[in-house]
Amino acid sequence: MLKKIITPRISETNITGHIGHTVIPVWLEEGYEEIIRLFSQNLAEPSLITVNMNIDFLHEIFFGKDVEILTSVKKVGTSSFILHQDVYQDGILCVRASTTLVHFDYSTHKPASIPKAFRDILKEHVS
Amino acid sequence: MLKKIITPRISETNITGHIGHTVIPVWLEEGYEEIIRLFSQNLAEPSLITVNMNIDFLHEIFFGKDVEILTSVKKVGTSSFILHQDVYQDGILCVRASTTLVHFDYSTHKPASIPKAFRDILKEHVS
Amino acid sequence: MLKKIITPRISETNITGHIGHTVIPVWLEEGYEEIIRLFSQNLAEPSLITVNMNIDFLHEIFFGKDVEILTSVKKVGTSSFILHQDVYQDGILCVRASTTLVHFDYSTHKPASIPKAFRDILKEHVS
């Protein structure tokens, strides 16, 4: 399980004093950026693309207190895998998200098998 | 059906030359901002909250060409409704999204029935 | 003079109901994106970098009404030029900005002379 702390920013606070829901995918991406880096030597040669994102917004998130993002691998397929993420603030589960990423070969423009080395690392984070 | 044109911005273009997936929820929100305004006299007294967002990313979106967002109402419940959105660029369906919004009463901190006047307007956009 | 219309977004509205000042540079960049495109065949081979930005915030900008950005070229030097931008909402001058861009050669990592063809185009926008 990956663990990431995010400090909500003034500019992410909307007119109601909450963090706008459109900010959450930005934070979730930071929650799994370690995995992105495992796959891509550098960001300019990406090999992972996001194909689905399903987010439940369960509770308001406020400016002024850090949030914690817990990321685990849910399922590893041949060329794709699913991440599960929980976002907590002050002990309250505020967001629950599921993201499907595909290992993509830009030269053939098709999904590609996840190499065994990466598959093994992903499996370490299954929970 | 609501129709909205968005011009991708330089700052929304990521290292691969595509629009990053985290930008899409911002655009989708603009796709249905007319509906948000129907419910709230002003943004500071919101009565709609987003409780779920499910997005399929089907095709890359590039800088340099406008996108079109088509928004329709999928289902109207007692206190919530579901929007369906399709995002096209150059005639290609790039994103398909489903968003669930709840009519929320901040004074009781509970979902509230959608007033008949709004329900009628929402039904006009059902497709 | 270049003219660009921007529609403020819900997600750009901050807790006070205004557009946060951090949003303005994003809009200003859209105000001169035509010039960026003149210099770069594509965004991945940039030849213009921003070296200075000086912004006066003169009046609040609100969600709900379009803004108009007027961009003119102020001064054209050997390898750099200065843009002047005025942002209006509802006939009120809200932002006045000055941006200095340098024609940059990434291979030598040094400023490079602005080619005559571009210099001529820039001069058309001097005011």
Next chain:
Amino acid sequence: MLKKIITPRISETNITGHIGHTVIPVWLEEGYEEIIRLFSQNLAEPSLITVNMNIDFLHEIFFGKDVEILTSVKKVGTSSFILHQDVYQDGILCVRASTTLVHFDYSTHKPASIPKAFRDILKEHVS
């Protein structure tokens, strides 16, 4: 002097692999958010507005390494003050910024004197 660490985000990385210049004001605001909080009990009753921002972009900033923002108070006037900020990555000075904030009374819609208690705190950060 205030010190803040920011981790560049994937979504802040532009097509050239650098952090886009439009991201910097967002980071700078986080660099002085402690000062904003001193003035406003909560963000919804702001008493500080940004009236000028002058930023020199001296060096590219990259994804993958934290940046450090050093903020000091430059000058304290009757109703306004100026902040100076330096942004470092890997020991290199990448951004130098000056921001002028005004203590503003929204009821009279005019600048207001900075209360002595805040003036004293600001003076502690003068350098």
